[in-house]
Amino acid sequence: MAEAKPKTGAVPVVPTTSGPLLAARAPEQTKPPTGAIPTDPFHPDPFIGRTVGHCRLLEKIAEGGSSFIYRALNVNFNLERVVKILKPSLSEDQEYYERFKQEAQLTARLDHPNILRIFDTGELVVASGPGGETGRQFFIEMEYVGGETLRSFLNRHHRIREVDILLIAGQISEALDYAHNVRFEGSEGEALQGILHRDIKPENIMLTPGGGLKLMDFGAAKPLSLNHKTMQGTIVGTPHYMSPEQISGEALDARSDFFSLGIVFYELCTGHRPFDSENLATLLWSIDACKYEPPRKLRPSLSPLTEELIERLLTKDPEQRPSSAKEIHETLQVALRTLQQWGTGSRARVPFSFRRFFPAAALVLSVLALMISGFLAVRFFPLLRNPGELKAHFSALVGKGLEAERKGNLDEALGLYDLKP
Numbered sequence: 001m002a003e004a005k006p007k008t009g010a011v012p013v014v015p016t017t018s019g020p021l022l023a024a025r026a027p028e029q030t031k032p033p034t035g036a037i038p039t040d041p042f043h044p045d046p047f048i049g050r051t052v053g054h055c056r057l058l059e060k061i062a063e064g065g066s067s068f069i070y071r072a073l074n075v076n077f078n079l080e081r082v083v084k085i086l087k088p089s090l091s092e093d094q095e096y097y098e099r100f101k102q103e104a105q106l107t108a109r110l111d112h113p114n115i116l117r118i119f120d121t122g123e124l125v126v127a128s129g130p131g132g133e134t135g136r137q138f139f140i141e142m143e144y145v146g147g148e149t150l151r152s153f154l155n156r157h158h159r160i161r162e163v164d165i166l167l168i169a170g171q172i173s174e175a176l177d178y179a180h181n182v183r184f185e186g187s188e189g190e191a192l193q194g195i196l197h198r199d200i201k202p203e204n205i206m207l208t209p210g211g212g213l214k215l216m217d218f219g220a221a222k223p224l225s226l227n228h229k230t231m232q233g234t235i236v237g238t239p240h241y242m243s244p245e246q247i248s249g250e251a252l253d254a255r256s257d258f259f260s261l262g263i264v265f266y267e268l269c270t271g272h273r274p275f276d277s278e279n280l281a282t283l284l285w286s287i288d289a290c291k292y293e294p295p296r297k298l299r300p301s302l303s304p305l306t307e308e309l310i311e312r313l314l315t316k317d318p319e320q321r322p323s324s325a326k327e328i329h330e331t332l333q334v335a336l337r338t339l340q341q342w343g344t345g346s347r348a349r350v351p352f353s354f355r356r357f358f359p360a361a362a363l364v365l366s367v368l369a370l371m372i373s374g375f376l377a378v379r380f381f382p383l384l385r386n387p388g389e390l391k392a393h394f395s396a397l398v399g400k401g402l403e404a405e406r407k408g409n410l411d412e413a414l415g416l417y418d419l420k421p
Contacts, residue, residue, distance in 0.1 A: 047085070052139050053120050055081050066090050066100070066219075071144065074119075080144040081119070091137050103219040104140045106195050109184040114175035116206065116216035117143040142216075147209050150202035150264075158271055162306060165268045166336045170329055171213040172205065172261060177325035179215075180224060180254045194224030196252055200260035201241040202267070224253060239280060240273055244288045244316050255318040258328065262313025269306065270298040274314060290316040305335040 047057050047070065055072035061082075062069035067090075072083045090096040104121040111117065120141040150168070154160075180194045197204075199220040206214040220237050237246055243259035246252060266274045274292035277283040286292075292314065295307045309331050315321050322328045404413040 051075070052083055052085070052124065053122050053141055055083050055141055057083060066096060072141075074141070082142045082144045084140045084142060085124070086138045088137055097138065099219055100138050100140075103217070103221065104138075106221050106223070107218040110179060110182060110195070110218075112175060112178040114171050114213050114215055115179065116145070116214045119143070143214075145206055145208050145214055147207045150205040150207055153207055154202055154267065154271075160268055162269070162301075162303065162339060163336065165265070166306070166332050166339065167211075168205075168207075168213060168268065169261070169265050170332045170336070172200070172215060172264070173325045173329040173332060175213075175215040176200075176254070176257055176261070177329060180257070180325055192223045194254065195221050196224050196254065197221050197257050197260075198246070198252070199237045199241070200257055200264060201238050202264060203238075205264075239283055239287075240275065242287060243318075244290065245318065247284050247288060253318070254325065255321045255323075258313050258321050258325070259318075261328070262310055265310050265313060266292070266295060269295050269302055269310065272298065288316075290314060303335060303339050305331075305338055309335065 045060055047068070048059065050057055052072070054076045055074050057070045057072045059071050060068060061071050067087060068085045070083045070085070072081045073079070074081045086097065086100045090100075101121075104118055107115070108118045108121070118140055122139055124137040124139060176197070179197060182195060183191070183193045185191060195218070197215070197218060197220070199217060200215075204215065204217040206216055208214065237260075239247075241260045241263050243252075243256040246256050246259075263274055266272075270293075275283060275286045277286060295310050296302045296304075309328070312321055313328070322331070401413045404410075
């Protein structure tokens with residue numbers, strides 16, 4: 001049977017200066033224009049098997065609202081990678097395009113065990129139509145890690161051990177501590193310090209098989225040194241995990257990320273988000289008011305230290321939240337050590353000691369002493385049993401004493417009064 005011919009209107013890929021991108025295959029099958037994303041859902045993915053940068057794309061593993069995610073192989077180092085490609089429809093949107101580039105530029109400066117690394121970026125110049133038009137698609141080559149997102153983990157586990165929750169939160173706080181304090185040079189050569197993530201949520205946290213954690217997707221990030229307000233009418237981040245100041249468009253600092261961390265922390269402990277509503281306006285209002293059920297009301301066994309930290313993170317006033325990720329991490333370590341030593345709020349494991357019974361024994365002995373004293377008083381002082389007899393007894397003594405005084409017998413009177421020295 002004769003080989004199928006490629007479509008006559010197909011236009012070859014235009015390579016970039018960085019190397020052959022989306023190199024064309026031999027035309028053994030009919031293919032769409034190289035690099036173009038097909039609109040037909042039954043059409044094979046044109047990127048599979050192609051080379052992007054130094055990576056050969058192996059399979060699509062996810063598709064978000066703005067990008068395609070592929071598992072790939074770096075042919076230079078024979079290492080697995082993840083390649084993220086901005087969708088063509090958004091490549092022409094200057095705001096999305098700049099945010100995508102900013103994610104790559106900012107994250108490439110981060111080198112921390114709990115942050116997903118970026119190795120390379122670039123643009124694909126691809127044929128986008130039968131008339132020879134070309135378009136651009138931005139890509140990011142990232143570290144590949146096995147495991148699952150924290151969202152997937154939450155969906156599979158309705159109740160997570162508090163020790164594991166503290167370990168997860170501790171790794172997130174370490175990643176934030178590094179990101180908030182990293183020093184780097186801006187695009188214009190200016191010295192900058194710190195990167196604000198602005199989109200902390202379970203979907204952006206990867207749990208690795210060895211118990212590690214990777215914070216990823218810095219698409220909404222910005223340098224902390226640039227304290228400009230969010231553009232009016234634009235929401236950057238995910239509404240369910242935004243801070244009150246993020247909603248109102250105020251200038252943000254690291255404490256905005258801490259509020260988002262508090263929401264994730266709360267969800268890990270209770271299985272529910274503290275602020276949840278199907279209506280966006282109601283959701284934003286509840287976040288701004290910071291009204292939520294206390295964590296221990298939904299999970300009574302939660303330790304008091306854990307609940308206290310969650311409440312500090314979810315405070316509306318940023319001044320009342322922890323001042324740094326390092327402070328959060330230290331508090332988590334104290335809570336973890338306390339939990340491991342003493343147990344949870346539902347049942348404390350206290351080492352056995354006789355001293356534990358001292359207060360109860362002292363109380364019992366005091367009650368017995370009072371009972372014995374009362375018995376002896378009534379048994380050996382009969383006058384105490386009848387107040388009238390007691391009054392008559394003392395009246396008689398006073399009368400005898402007065403009579404002795406009139407007769408001049410002072411010694412006898414003093415004896416009656418029982419006042420002799």
